[in-house]
Amino acid sequence: MTKATTRRFFFAGTALFTLVFIGLTLHTHATIAARTHSDRLDERVVRGLHVWARYNCENCHTLLGEGAYYAPDLTEIVAQRGKGYLSAFLADPSAFYSEERDGRLMPTLGLSPQEIDDVLEFLAWVDGIDTNGWPPRPILVTGEAPRAPPGAEPHVDAPLPGDRGRALFHGAGACAGCHAVAPGVHLVGPSLAGIAGTAATRVADPSYHGDAKAADDYLRESILDPSRFVAPGGNFATPEGRSFMPEHYAKTLDAGQVDDLIAYLVTLR
Amino acid sequence: MLAYRSQRVAYAYFAAALVLFALQIAFGFLALAKYLGPDPLLDTLNFATAKSIHTNLLLVWLLTGFMGSAYYLVPEESRVEIHSERLAWIQLALWLGVGVTTIAGYLLGITEGRKFLEMPFVLKLGVVVVMLIFLYNLAMTIRRAGRFTTTEGVLLGGLVGAALLFLPGLIPFDNYTLDRFYRWWVVHLWVEGVWELIMGALLAFLLIRLSGADREVLEKWLYVIVGLTFLSGILGTGHHYYWIGTPPYWLWVGGFFSALEPLAFLGMAVYAYTMINRSGLSHPNSVALHWTLGSAIFSALGAGILGFAHTWPQVNQWTHGTHITTMHGHMAFFGAYAMIVLAMISYTLPALTGTSDAERSSRLGLWAFWLMVGGMFGMTMALAAAGILQTYLERILGLGYLETQRKIQVHYLMWLGTALIFSTGVSAYVWDFVRVGAPRGEPHTLGEAT
Numbered sequence: 001m002t003k004a005t006t007r008r009f010f011f012a013g014t015a016l017f018t019l020v021f022i023g024l025t026l027h028t029h030a031t032i033a034a035r036t037h038s039d040r041l042d043e044r045v046v047r048g049l050h051v052w053a054r055y056n057c058e059n060c061h062t063l064l065g066e067g068a069y070y071a072p073d074l075t076e077i078v079a080q081r082g083k084g085y086l087s088a089f090l091a092d093p094s095a096f097y098s099e100e101r102d103g104r105l106m107p108t109l110g111l112s113p114q115e116i117d118d119v120l121e122f123l124a125w126v127d128g129i130d131t132n133g134w135p136p137r138p139i140l141v142t143g144e145a146p147r148a149p150p151g152a153e154p155h156v157d158a159p160l161p162g163d164r165g166r167a168l169f170h171g172a173g174a175c176a177g178c179h180a181v182a183p184g185v186h187l188v189g190p191s192l193a194g195i196a197g198t199a200a201t202r203v204a205d206p207s208y209h210g211d212a213k214a215a216d217d218y219l220r221e222s223i224l225d226p227s228r229f230v231a232p233g234g235n236f237a238t239p240e241g242r243s244f245m246p247e248h249y250a251k252t253l254d255a256g257q258v259d260d261l262i263a264y265l266v267t268l269r
Numbered sequence: 270m271l272a273y274r275s276q277r278v279a280y281a282y283f284a285a286a287l288v289l290f291a292l293q294i295a296f297g298f299l300a301l302a303k304y305l306g307p308d309p310l311l312d313t314l315n316f317a318t319a320k321s322i323h324t325n326l327l328l329v330w331l332l333t334g335f336m337g338s339a340y341y342l343v344p345e346e347s348r349v350e351i352h353s354e355r356l357a358w359i360q361l362a363l364w365l366g367v368g369v370t371t372i373a374g375y376l377l378g379i380t381e382g383r384k385f386l387e388m389p390f391v392l393k394l395g396v397v398v399v400m401l402i403f404l405y406n407l408a409m410t411i412r413r414a415g416r417f418t419t420t421e422g423v424l425l426g427g428l429v430g431a432a433l434l435f436l437p438g439l440i441p442f443d444n445y446t447l448d449r450f451y452r453w454w455v456v457h458l459w460v461e462g463v464w465e466l467i468m469g470a471l472l473a474f475l476l477i478r479l480s481g482a483d484r485e486v487l488e489k490w491l492y493v494i495v496g497l498t499f500l501s502g503i504l505g506t507g508h509h510y511y512w513i514g515t516p517p518y519w520l521w522v523g524g525f526f527s528a529l530e531p532l533a534f535l536g537m538a539v540y541a542y543t544m545i546n547r548s549g550l551s552h553p554n555s556v557a558l559h560w561t562l563g564s565a566i567f568s569a570l571g572a573g574i575l576g577f578a579h580t581w582p583q584v585n586q587w588t589h590g591t592h593i594t595t596m597h598g599h600m601a602f603f604g605a606y607a608m609i610v611l612a613m614i615s616y617t618l619p620a621l622t623g624t625s626d627a628e629r630s631s632r633l634g635l636w637a638f639w640l641m642v643g644g645m646f647g648m649t650m651a652l653a654a655a656g657i658l659q660t661y662l663e664r665i666l667g668l669g670y671l672e673t674q675r676k677i678q679v680h681y682l683m684w685l686g687t688a689l690i691f692s693t694g695v696s697a698y699v700w701d702f703v704r705v706g707a708p709r710g711e712p713h714t715l716g717e718a719t
Contacts, residue, residue: 003419003485006492014499021503024522028450028515036446036514046443053382059317064513065590066449067384070304070316072670073590099307102671103678107315126445132520134512135664136586142669170667177669187669 035130048122051115060106063126065134071106072141075131078124080138080174082246084238085188086123090116095235096188102142140177142187165264168257175261178245181268189245190234195219196266202231219262224250271620271714273344275351280621280708281361282337283614287699289330289368290607294692296323301688304681314376321387322375327602328385329368332431334610335467336364336403339424341617342474343407346421352409360402367395383448385456386438393439400432419488420473423495427466434458446514453509460602461505461572465498465533468568468609475561475612476541480548487544494536501529508580512589520582527580531573534605541565554619556634560612563642567608571600571649587664592656592677600649603641611698622708633704637697644691651683 032038052058058067063074078086089096091113093106111119154163156172169175180186183193199215202208210229212218221228226245230237237243253261271277300319302308308316344351351357371388374380380387388396407425411417438455442448473491477484507523545562552558575597579588588594615634619625655677663673 001489003489003492006489006496007419010492010496010499013496014503017500017503021506024504024518028510028519029447031516032444032446032450032514035516036444038444041444049443049445049448054380056317056321056378056380056382056387058382058384059320059387060315062590063445064449066513067590068317068320069590069592069595070300070320099311103306103675104671105308105311107311122445129446129514131512131514132517134586134589137664137667139663140667140669142671144668144672176667 037125037128040125040128042121044118044121045125046122048118048120048125051111051119052122055109055111057119063123064129064131071104073135073139074123074126075135076127076138076174077141078120079127079246079248079252080140080177081188082244082248083120083124084242085244086120087113087116088238088244090119137171138174138177140174143176143178143180144182144185161260161263162267163264164257165260165262168261169264173253173257173261186234189236190231192265192268194269196269199265207232216262216266219265220258223253223258223261270623272348273350274714275354275357276341276344277621277708278351278354278357278361279337279341279617281358282333282340283617283621284702284707285361285365286330286333286337286610287614287702289326289333291695291699293323293326293330294695296320296326298688298692299323301681301685305678305685318375318378318380321380321384322372324385325371325375325387327607329371331602331606331610333361333364334613335428335471336360338471338610338613338617339403339407339428341613341621342424342471343410343421346418346474347411347414347416349410349414349416352406352413356402356406360399360406363395363402364399367392367399383438383452386452390439393435396435397432397439400428400435404429404432418484419491420470420477420484423466423473423491424470426495427463427468427470430463430466431459434463449513450510450515453506457506457509458503460606461502461530461576462498464606465502466495468564468605469495469498469537471609471613472537472541472561472565475557475616476544478616479552479554479558479561480544482544482547487540490536490540494533494540497529497533497536501526501532505530505580508582508585511582511585524580524582528577530580531569531577534569534573538565538569553625554616556631556638557612557616559635559638560608560615563638564604564608564612567600567604567642567645569604571597571602571604575600575649588656588660591659591664592652593660594656596649596652596656599652600645603645614702618702618705622705624705631701633697633701637694637701640694640697641691642694644687644689644694647687648684648691651680651687655680655684 052063057063060068060071061074062069062072065073065075090109090111093108097105099105154167156164156167158164158167178188179190179192181192183191185191185193196215199218203210203212203214203218208229210218210221212221222245226243226247227237227241230241230243236245249258296319299314300316300323303310303316303319340351340357371392374389374392375387379389381389386393404425407428411421411425434455437451440451442451469491473487476482477487504522504526507519508527510519510523541562542565545558550558579585579593579597658677658680659673662668662676663670668676
C-alpha cells in the first residue's frame with residue numbers, strides 16, 4: 001500500500017460519505033415539519049424558544065435529553081405537572097423546593113408572566129415531537145415510587161384491575177411523579193396514603209360541593225376534573241382556586257384506565 | 270533553537286492558552302461545588318453561567334493552542350517565515366478580545382443559550398473574522414514557500430473545516446428540532462470530525478520530530494487515520510439524531526457508523542505506539558514524549574471506547590442525558606485535544622525559549638503529566654459510577670431526578686477528590702511553563718538551511 005493509495009482512500013471515502021450525509025440531511029429536513037407538528041409552532045412557541053435560550057435553561061436542564069445534567073429533563077414536564085403548577089413554580093421556585101430538603105433549588109429568574117406563558121407553550125410543543133419513543137419510561141423530577149424489581153412488578157396488562165392501576169400509577173401515567181403513596185410525603189400534589197378513607201369522609205363532609213356521592217366517584221372526579229373541588233389546605237392550587245393537577249386526563253386516559261386507577265387507589269387505606 | 274524567527278509568536282498563543290486553561294478549571298470547580306451544594310451564589314452566578322464559562326473556555330483555549338501550534342508547525346513544514354507575524358499578533362489580540370468579551374457577557378447574563386454556542390451573534394462574527402485572518406496568513410505563508418507537506422495539508426484541512434462548520438451555528442431556527450439538528454453539525458463534526466484532522470496532523474508532526482520515523486510511512490498512515498475518521502464520523506453524527514425528532518433511520522445509520530468511530534482513535538494509538546516503540550524513547554524531551562503517546566492512548570480510551578459505550582441506540586435510550594455523557598466528554602476532550610496541545614507546548618518550549626531539550630525532561634513536567642492523567646482517569650471513574658447509578662435508579666427504576674441525585678452524592682465527592690489531583694497537575698504544568706521563563710531578546714534561528 002502506497003501513500004497515493006491511502007490518499008485516494010481518504011478523498012474518495014470522504015466524498016462518498018459526505019454525499020450520503022447531505023442526502024440524508026435533505027430527506028430529514030423535509031420530514032421535520034410533519035414529525036414536529038409544525039402547524040402548532042406559532043409565535044408563542046417561538047417566543048418561548050427564545051426565553052428558553054435567553055435564560056440559558058439548557059446549561060442546567062436537559063430537553064429531549066440534550067443540555068446539562070444539573071437539573072431534571074423537561075421533555076414531558078407540561079404533561080406531567082400541568083401549566084398551572086409550572087406557572088406558579090417558575091414565578092417563585094423557592095415556594096416549592098428548598099436546598100435543605102431537596103438538595104437543589106432553581107434560581108428565581110424574574111420571568112415575566114408573558115415569558116412564563118411562552119416558555120410553557122414551547123415546552124408543551126416540544127412534548128409533542130415524535131422522538132422515536134424516547135424516553136422509554138417517564139423521567140420524573142421527584143417521587144420515590146415504591147417499586148418491585150423490574151420483572152416482578154405488575155404490568156399494565158395484569159389480570160387484576162388494581163394491579164393494572166398500580167402499574168399505570170407508578171409507570172406510564174407518571175402519577176407517582178407528583179403523588180407519593182407514603183404518609184406525609186407531599187411532592188407537587190398531596191400524598192395519597194389512605195386516600196380511600198379520605199375520599200369517603202370528604203364526600204360526606206358538608207363543605208364538599210362537587211358532584212360525587214361515593215368515594216370512587218370522588219376519585220374519578222378528582223382525576224378527570226381536578227378543579228371541580230379542591231380540598232382546603234396545602235399549596236396545591238393557584239390563588240384563584242384552579243388545581244395544579246393537569247387537566248388532560250379526561251382526554252389522555254380511557255375509561256378502562258380510569259377504572260384501573262380507582263381500583264388501585266381504593267386499596268390505599 | 271527556532272528554525273524561523275516568526276515562529277516565536279507561538280509562545281504568546283501558548284501562554285494565553287494556559288491562562289485560559291487554568292481559568293477553565295477554576296470555573297469547573299465552581300460548577301462542581303454546586304453539585305455538592307448548598308449554593309450561596311444561586312441568584313448571582315448560577316450553575317448555567319458557571320458551566321457555560323467552563324465549556325466555552327475549553328473550546329477557546331484549545332483553539333488558541335491549535336492556532337499557536339499551526340504558527341509553529343507551518344513555517345517548519347513549508348520552510349519559510351510566517352507571511353505576516355504582525356497579522357498573527359493582531360489575530361491573537363482580536364481573538365482574546367472576543368473571548369474576554371464573551372465571558373464578561375455571560376457573567377452579565379448575555380447568552381444565546383445553545384450549549385457550546387452560547388456566544389452572542391455579533392461575537393460569533395468576530396470569530397469568523399479571526400478565522401479568516403488566520404487562514405489567510407497560513408495560506409499566504411504556504412503560497413510563498415511553494416512547499417506543502419501532507420502533515421500541514423491535513424492540519425490546514427482541519428482548520429478550514431472547523432471554520433466552515435462554524436457557519437451553520439450562525440443560522441437561527443424557530444423549530445427546536447432543526448436548531449438541534451444543525452447545532453450538531455458544528456459540535457459533532459468539529460470534535461468527531463475536522464478537529465481529529467488537527468489532532469492527527471499535530472500527532473504526525475510530533476512523531477516525525479520525536480521518533481525520527483520516516484515521513485513517507487507516517488504520512489501514508491495519516492491518510493488512513495483521517496480517512497477512517499470521516500468514514501465513521503460524518504454519518505456517526507447520527508448518534509445525536511436518535512431522539513430529537515429526526516426520522517428513525519438515524520438509529521441504524523448512527524448506531525452502525527458510531528460503532529466504527531473508535532477505529533480512527535485506536536488507529537492513532539497503535540500508530541503512535543509503533544513509531545515511538547521503534548525509536549526506543551530516545552528523544553531527550555521526555556515530557557513531550559509522554560504527552561504525545563499519552564494523548565494517542567487516552568483519546569482511544571476516552572473518545573473511542575467510552576464514546577462507543579453509549580452510542581448504541583439500545584443503550585443510549587437509557588443513558589441519554591445522564592452523567593454517562595459527562596464521563597465520556599471529560600476524558601474525550603482531555604485525551605484527544607487538551608493532551609495534544611500540551612504535547613505541542615512541551616515539545617516546542619525549548620526552541621521557543623532557547624533552552625535545551627534535556628532541561629525539558631524535568632521531574633516537575635513529569636509530575637504534571639502523571640497527576641493530570643491520574644486525576645482525569647479518577648474523574649472518569651467517579652463519573653462512570655455516578656452515570657451508571659443515575660441510569661439505573663432514574664431511568665430504569667423510575668426514581669425521581671432529585672432523589673437520584675441525593676443517592677449519587679458520594680460519587681460527586683470522589684469527583685471532587687480526583688479533580689483536586691487533576692488540578693494539582695495543571696498547576697504543576699503551568700508552574701513548569703513559567704519557570705522556564707519567557708523568550709528573551711532576539712530568538713536564535715538555524716536559518717533557512719535546515
